[in-house]
Amino acid sequence: MSKYANGQMSKIADLQMFRPIRKETHQIKFQSLITHLFVIFSIVSSYGCAHLLDFSAAQEWSENYALAKGVQANDPAIIDGNVETVGRSQYIQSSSDTVSSFASESESVITLPEPKPIHRVVIHSANLEGFDLWVMDAQGRWERIKEVKGNKKPIMDVRFNQTVNTAGVRIRVRRTTDDDEMRRKNVQSVRGGYKVFTGKTHALAQIAEVELYGFVPKRDAVDAPSQKAKNDKQLDSLLKF
Ligand SMILES: [Ca+2]
Numbered sequence: 020m021s022k023y024a025n026g027q028m029s030k031i032a033d034l035q036m037f038r039p040i041r042k043e044t045h046q047i048k049f050q051s052l053i054t055h056l057f058v059i060f061s062i063v064s065s066y067g068c069a070h071l072l073d074f075s076a077a078q079e080w081s082e083n084y085a086l087a088k089g090v091q092a093n094d095p096a097i098i099d100g101n102v103e104t105v106g107r108s109q110y111i112q113s114s115s116d117t118v119s120s121f122a123s124e125s126e127s128v129i130t131l132p133e134p135k136p137i138h139r140v141v142i143h144s145a146n147l148e149g150f151d152l153w154v155m156d157a158q159g160r161w162e163r164i165k166e167v168k169g170n171k172k173p174i175m176d177v178r179f180n181q182t183v184n185t186a187g188v189r190i191r192v193r194r195t196t197d198d199d200e201m202r203r204k205n206v207q208s209v210r211g212g213y214k215v216f217t218g219k220t221h222a223l224a225q226i227a228e229v230e231l232y233g234f235v236p237k238r239d240a241v242d243a244p245s246q247k248a249k250n251d252k253q254l255d256s257l258l259k260f
Contacts, residue, residue: 023146025036038254039182042071042154044081050183053149063161066239071175075202076237077236077237078158078234078235078236078237079234079235079237080100080139080232080233080234080235081135081136081231081232081233081234081235083100083230083231083232084131084135084137084231084232084233085098085129085130085230085231086098086100086134087132087135089131089132090130090131090132091129092093092106092127092129092130092229093108093126093132094106094108094109094127094226096109097127097129097226097227097229098129098228098229099228100228101228102227102228103227103231104227105145105224105225105226105227106127106204106222106226106227107125107223107224107225108125108126108127108152108190108192108224108226109125109126109127109128109223110123110124110125110219110223111123111124111126112123117216118216120222121205121216121218121219122192122216122219122220122221123221124191124220124221125190125192125221125223125224126189126190126192127189127190127192127224127226127229128187128188128189128190129187129188129189129229129231130155130187131185131187131231132184132186133186134157134184134185135184135185135186135190135231135233136182136183136184136233136234137154137179137182137183137184137185137231137232137233138176138178138179138181138182138183138232138233138234139176139177139178139179139231139232139233140152140175140179140188140229140230140231140232141174141175141176141228141229141230141232142174142175142177142190142226142229142230143173143174143226143227143228144173144175144224144225144226144227144230145173145225145227146195146196146197146222146224146225147170147175147190147192147195147224147225147226148168148170148171148193148194148195148196149167149168149169149170149192149193149194150166150167150170150190150191150192150193150194150224151163151165151166151167151190151191151193152164152166152167152177152188152189152190152191153166153188153189153190153191154183154185154187154188154189155185155186155187155188155189157184161187161189163191164179164180164183165177165179168194182233182234188229190224190226192223192224192230195221195222195223195224195225196222197222198220198221198222200222201218201219201220201221202220203223204218204244205218205219205220206216206220
């Protein structure tokens with residue numbers, strides 16, 4: 020074998036010896052990269068969860084805005100803070116026509132001296148089955164934002180899809196558990212398929228209390244930003260890699 024040929028053999032042998040080392044080095048780097056990516060992913064995930072926890076932990080329900088000074092209702096017993104005193108919804112006087120008057124529905128209206136960010140309405144009622152919730156906009160116009168049907172609970176905890184800044188809440192009564200009895204009493208069927216109305220066809224809602232709530236910053240969440248700063252610092256140091 021010539022010297023040149025030996026040289027070639029030597030180079031080939033070196034390369035054969037060297038290749039597995041380079042492959043191993045790539046494997047180590049790749050594994051290291053995967054490990055770091057996993058660690059970063061874990062930290063980012065926990066950071067995201069911590070962020071969500073910070074958000075939920077940072078807020079709580081406000082005081083009951085319906086009990087604030089200057090709040091009024093068309094029956095004061097529904098906002099006196101006492102579930103033992105039961106108020107009633109009031110009939111809407113929409114027409115002087117007798118038949119229409121008999122069929123009129125009722126409502127409970129609460130007005131606040133200034134707009135509040137409301138997200139939750141709790142209604143205590145023994146007979147309220149169906150109703151619409153309306154809120155007043157900045158121009159004093161009413162907007163319907165919620166419809167409830169087939170309620171069976173004595174305490175209804177209604178949440179809005181989003182917080183509404185409003186100075187008025189109206190409960191428009193659609194159905195009570197006393198409606199059927201009132202119809203039997205005040206509507207008579209007569210010969211020829213006609214009906215004779217002698218009184219109201221919708222009963223008033225018996226409402227013990229209406230509570231209005233929004234979100235406010237939680238008092239003991241004041242120190243929460245320090246944990247967030249700690250998470251930020253940890254994430255920054257890892258991303259510098
Ligand atoms: Ca009451």
